[in-house]
Amino acid sequence: MTHARVLNLKKEKEKEKEKEKEIHISTSLQFFSLQNHSKSKPAFFYFQTEHQSLRISHLLTSQLPNSSPPPPLPAYYSPMATSTSINGGRCEAGEVHVIIGPMFAGKTTDLLRRIESESSSGRFFFSFFFFWGGNVAMIKSSKDTRYANDSVVTHDGLKFPCWSLPDLTSFHRKLGDDEYHKLDVIGIDEAQFFEDLYEFCCKAADHDGKTVIVAGLDGDYLRRSFGSVLDLIPLADTVTKLTARCELCGKRAFFTLRKTAETQTELIGGSDVYMPVCRQHYVSGQAVMESTRNVL
Numbered sequence: 606m607t608h609a610r611v612l613n614l615k616k617e618k619e620k621e622k623e624k625e626k627e628i629h630i631s632t633s634l635q636f637f638s639l640q641n642h643s644k645s646k647p648a649f650f651y652f653q654t655e656h657q658s659l660r661i662s663h664l665l666t667s668q669l670p671n672s673s674p675p676p677p678l679p680a681y682y683s684p685m686a687t688s689t690s691i692n693g694g695r696c697e698a699g700e701v702h703v704i705i706g707p708m709f710a711g712k713t714t715d716l717l718r719r720i721e722s723e724s725s726s727g728r729f730f731f732s733f734f735f736f737w738g739g740n741v742a743m744i745k746s747s748k749d750t751r752y753a754n755d756s757v758v759t760h761d762g763l764k765f766p767c768w769s770l771p772d773l774t775s776f777h778r779k780l781g782d783d784e785y786h787k788l789d790v791i792g793i794d795e796a797q798f799f800e801d802l803y804e805f806c807c808k809a810a811d812h813d814g815k816t817v818i819v820a821g822l823d824g825d826y827l828r829r830s831f832g833s834v835l836d837l838i839p840l841a842d843t844v845t846k847l848t849a850r851c852e853l854c855g856k857r858a859f860f861t862l863r864k865t866a867e868t869q870t871e872l873i874g875g876s877d878v879y880m881p882v883c884r885q886h887y888v889s890g891q892a893v894m895e896s897t898r899n900v901l
């Protein structure tokens with residue numbers, strides 16, 4: 606057999622191997638698709654084969670509007686990818702933002718500021734009837750009766766109309782379907798008092814597409830996890846821990862000291878009962894309080 610003939614036979618064998626490999630990949634593909642709702646970032650489709658994960662981002666960027674026509678698709682591309690979405694095609698995914706810290710740290714102030722910035726971002730029309738504007742609702746626990754029943758009030762006296770509720774689950778029913786579906790943003794203050802906080806935030810963000818902004822104490826006066834606030838961390842887009850000023854030395858205060866002898870976890874009060882302190886003054890102050898409570 607001539608040398609040229611041998612070379613031709615060798616090339617034909619290599620081509621057959623290539624074809625076999627392609628057919629092999631196309632049959633063993635499992636398709637993962639994470640449909641990206643925001644059109645600004647390229648979404649990624651992953652082809653998982655037995656040997657490696659091939660990321661083909663250019664496919665999706667070319668599928669996005671205002672982009673050049675898609676390149677010729679590889680032999681193993683599956684058109685079904687464009688129809689799969691992580692939430693089964695339901696509404697846009699929402700968001701969960703958590704604001705924690707001791708008392709007097711500015712949690713409620715920050716909550717109100719964020720609600721305002723949501724309005725200035727043109728998310729909805731900011732108006733005098735803002736509370737009834739249908740895009741934002743503020744909820745606080747009805748256990749908080751310090752300053753007002755129908756408003757969220759900061760320690761500086763800033764007020765904001767709100768729903769004062771014993772639980773979160775009743776909110777959708779009380780507001781009504783039409784108004785609830787119009788909502789973009791739900792603010793929750795004094796979140797440590799809501800036992801159904803996790804379930805409410807999960808449904809509102811994951812299934813109803815709401816942006817939920819939650820403000821609450823991370824710890825009680827004994828620095829134990831307070832209510833379900835910390836359970837939200839795995840659900841959250843962002844978590845912000847704020848600090849106050851230590852009443853005894855002016856340093857950053859991370860904790861809340863109870864100045865009275867009561868020992869129940871829930872005790873509504875302001876600076877008459879509580880003060881923010883740094884670690885050093887929490888430890889010393891708590892030691893004094895514990896000996897006082899033991900005597901009493």
Ligand SMILES: Nc1ncnc2c1ncn2[C@@H]1O[C@H](COP(=O)(O)OP(=O)(O)O)[C@@H](O)[C@H]1O
Binds near residue numbers: 707709712714715
């Ligand atoms: N020791 C303190 N440290 C920081 N802020 C304090 C303190 N005592 C009173 N304040 C006031 O409390 C305000 C914060 O109020 P607020 O937003 O209601 O706090 P939170 O919701 O975290 O309890 C501050 O802007 C400040 O004017």
Ligand SMILES: Cc1cn([C@H]2C[C@H](O)[C@@H](COP(=O)(O)O)O2)c(=O)[nH]c1=O
Binds near residue numbers: 795
């Ligand atoms: C530490 C601590 C606080 N509380 C109560 C006291 C207040 O009514 C609220 C917190 O108000 P803020 O908006 O954070 O100032 O919670 C409580 O019941 N138990 C505690 O241990």
Ligand SMILES: [Zn+2]
Binds near residue numbers: 882
């Ligand atoms: Zn201190």
